[in-house]
Amino acid sequence: MTDSTTTARDYRETLFLPKTDFPMRAGLPKAEPKWLERWNRIDLYRKQREAENALGQWTLHDGPPYANGHIHMGTALNKIHKDIVNRSHQMLGHDANYVPGWDCHGLPIEWKVEEEFRSKGRSKDDVPASEFRARCREYAAGWVDIQREEFKRLGVIGDWDDPYLTMKPQSEADICAELLKIARTVQLYRGSKPIMWSPVEQTALAEAEVEYADRRATAIYVKFPVKAYTNETLQLTIEAAEKVRSENPDGADIIAEGLNYVKRKHGEFNGAYVVIWTTTPWTIPANRAVSFSSKIQYGLYEVTEMEESDFEPWSKPGDKLIVADDLWETVSKSGLIKSANRLTDVDPKGLVLDHPLKDMADANGKYDFPVPLLEGDHVTADAGTGFVHTAPSHGEDDYIVWMSNQKKLEALGIDPVVPMTLDDKGCYTDVMPERFQGLDVIRTSGKKRGQDGKANPEVLKALVECGNLLARGVLTLRDAHSWRSKAPVIRRATPQWFISMSKAGLRDKAMAAIEQTQFWPPRGKNRLSTMVADRPDWLISRQRNWGVPITVIVHEDGRLHTERDDADAIDARILAAVEKDGVDGWFDTPVEDFLGGDADGWTKVTDILDVWFDSGCTHAFCLKRRDDLPDRADLYLEGSDQHRGWFQSSLLESCAVYGEAPYKGVMTDGFVVDNKGLKMSKSLGNTISPEDISKQFGAEIMRIWVSSSDTYNDLRIGKEIIQTNADAYRKLRNTLRYMIGALDGYSDAEAVDYADMPALEKWVLHRLSEISAQHEGWVRDHDHKRIFSTLFNFCTVDLSAFYFDIRKDALYCDPLNSTRRRACRTVMHEIFLRLTTWLAPVMCFTMEEVWQARFPSEDGSVHLETFHTCPEAWRNAEIAEAVEGVRAFRMEAYEAMEAMRKEGSLKSSLEASVRAPKSRLAKERAVLGLTDESSYEDPSNPSDVLADYLIVSKCLLNIDSDDMLVTDLKCAEDWKKCERSWKYFQGEGEITPRDAAAVAAFDQG
């Protein structure tokens, strides 16, 4: 007992201040790994699987990153985003089992490994294929391990001990099995097509495997002589056409028109040339046609005068050239033609030309075929001559034009077969005249790798010999290059395997499946369906080593083993071999073993599958294979580039085999760009690595960045943005820390019933229930940005600046067991339960730290909680409205108080006495049960007065005017500052009656 009359007591010790060891500063970079260790120790992933999970499975199926290189911001974003989505559904009550995976086959790894061997002095041809593949496997496994650790560091939870890999033998076997299922349908076929081919790597490339870069090219103008019909050939042509006409009534008109045209015009065009322009001279020997457009106006020009020049020009006065009128000027300039007369309009329809190399030395009649003019949509008058030299074996458009004009070709007696003019190395084959055979188009080795080979000069030379080169020049153009070797890519006809989009209605099935799928954002549906609607048949074969083989056995006569009666048994043997030894099981097993006899004329296909086919099968070898996953996923979530990639390959593969999409929903992320919105690149020096952020700020900051960003569009990141998120983190951390301190020693025993709570507490519970109601909807709609900003605003605006600020007085100064104080703690506990669980999917580390601070345990985790729902009774719109009314009133008062602070009179808000019109807050006070007294009716069990809401010492509604008046109680007579609560009061003693009651209770213990 102290003598209170003589010495002033230090009341600080009688206060109930927040008490906690919870550090204000997080030290995330060091703390996070410790939480990861804990989760690993308690096997959190397993515990989540074994939890009640009343709502059943909800599955996000992981899209496999490529097992090569460190993760970057894009992969970090994607994995964190998936993790937030997964954790949210887990806490909703689902079993959200996340099985991560990797894409392990493919060219980039193969290339790295080739380089590796090369650096050891072993060329690719010296290394046995199985050794090579074994090294690829090792290489991929190495990166899987590295990336696994990098992903785990981000806080991503999943089955890291048993992820799926496209290169596991079981996966490889399942991929083969999928292919064999397709091979049993008409959907798999062999075709020949000009495809992107890299002579340097000697492989076909998918669109995704090329990049566009500048290339210096030799551009030439070539003259194609209009065929001078002899009476004899004309007669033969007419007879052939008449025959076709009688057999094909449909095309009769066209043929008749063409014939008439030829008859009428060939005299006029005698000695004339159709001029084409090309930047790939080496394709001239493969020329089979010239394309034109009926939308372009062509004219016949007769050269009258040539420019002076140092060398003998390739044209001379009297030459007659046919060119698009819009392009004549450029053409004539390039050809050093000074002037010319335009003789007449030309409709190229029906013209037939001679090959420009027909008369070269050693042609040996190989170019004696007629070169027809074919109409093509791809022809424009933007560049060149308005005519497009067409080599069906070396261009997509060329091929299409060629194939769609089969009847016309037949009519002209032309062999429609697409010639295979180049071999794997990009050298002319023996279908070419002898002088060209073996010449390379692109140098495939040495210092000049990627530059022009011997083909171009020889073609030029031959054209000059024939007098059919009009002009030549050099220009720079953007053209396809291999993404690995950076060498130019050519288009070359080769035999390939395709999956047909139409033969079994794959396109229709896929389009229907897209209709059944939900997309976030909705525009994804449009994007995917446009792509599927337009795409050509799926080219799935690659002439490489590191991949899943096309496990098909073909007969010389063209049959596939799947057509044999014993196909089931053969398939079983193939799959067993691959299951046992991986892809080597296919390559190393003799064909007889698979066929079980009758192997004559049968050979194994040695092509491998496009890696997109591999990853398109993840649903088969992961979802359908694993017992703990459903057959179809609820969600696929990848970068928006995967509309062209995994979303599509998965869709097509699944539709081809199962007739439905492997997913119910598809969500896309935007791309990570720098703070100015530009894409990150090494050359711009604006890259940021996830590792750097983890080390400097913590993965948690990256997670907050993800959840506060608009992931449907591009996400910016930069120093300032990271700092903003770090600030947000600190704010949240402190809010939680305050609650931990305020709840020190709290137990359910002190909880106050809802009915007995002050209105302010009921308001908080109302707010919780309001947020809670929206929260579940936002989780199901993956609207994490909204969740985060709502919770953040709730913390700063509602809690920190309002509720906590008001309740500090009650918390610190009210008698320990008074209702108001206990009600506040009860409510804080409810806030804590919800806030921590709502934030846990994003701030997985800190919410665990916060949770353990309040509920320490050896093996517990906030991540085993579900979201806490709110009783319906907490909804109280009336109180909500009343509190908002008081809040608005409070802001007015603060405005007035601020003016006094500026004058220098008022300091702390507790020094203020506020007086306002008596008409104000009538309804609010009634609803909230507030008096405008400045003292409590029952000091030992205080209930709110209006002044408490304003954190002032007095608030009286007694003025007749509209003014709001603030006076400074420091200067008021009779008023003194309570030594304990720092409130100003009138009356006896050095502390207010409420504080006296609290101290008395405190002293009693």
Added chain:
RNA sequence: AGGCCGGUAGCUCAGCUGGUUAGAGCGCGCCCCUGAUAAGGGCGAGGUCGGAAGUUCAAGUCUUCUUCGGCCUACCA
């Protein structure tokens, strides 16, 4: 070149079917507190909605054009 998408205060985001002085938080400035203290509170200044034209009584919100940025695709004969 084509397709799709985006450009709202310094930053991150809200702004539904067009309709009062365009909102929030952060940051910033000034101030208060010193019993959440490498914390907490208050007040305030910042956008005319990338630009232009148009439709309308009325546009950030519709149309067209344009510019910048992103993803994808094609072409480059």
